[in-house]
Amino acid sequence: MQNVFIKNIKHEEVISLADQVDIMSGQVVSKTLAQNSAVSITLFAFDKGEEISTHDSAGDAMVTVLEGTGRFTVDGVEYLLKPNETLIMPAKKPHAVYAQENFKMMLVVVFPQNKE
Secondary structure, X not given: OOOOOOOOOOOXXXXXXXXXXXXXXXXXXXXXXXXXXXXXXXXXXXXXXXXXXXXXXXXXXXXXXXXXXXXXXXXOEEEEEOOOOEEEEOOOOOEEEEEXXXXXEEEEEEOOOOOO
């Protein structure tokens, strides 16, 4: 059997990433597509008013909004992202996400690797 590095999504088929995760009332829904020591790729769907509180990451985090509008706060600075807009949240800087309306996003985190 061949290794699968990207999971929970169809291979060799054109798809809409936004269609791969559903908004659920009162929830933040996530779907992991890849997770290892080098990279994490996750789809998220936020119901209006839901949030991920302030935290930081060991890796650089890149968010791309797929539907709706999300408010991202990075080191105290707010950014409003609309569909097809991307923001890099640098490693070790505090950041948070808030859904001022229903929205979906893809998160890619690239983690530091030991160079030994």
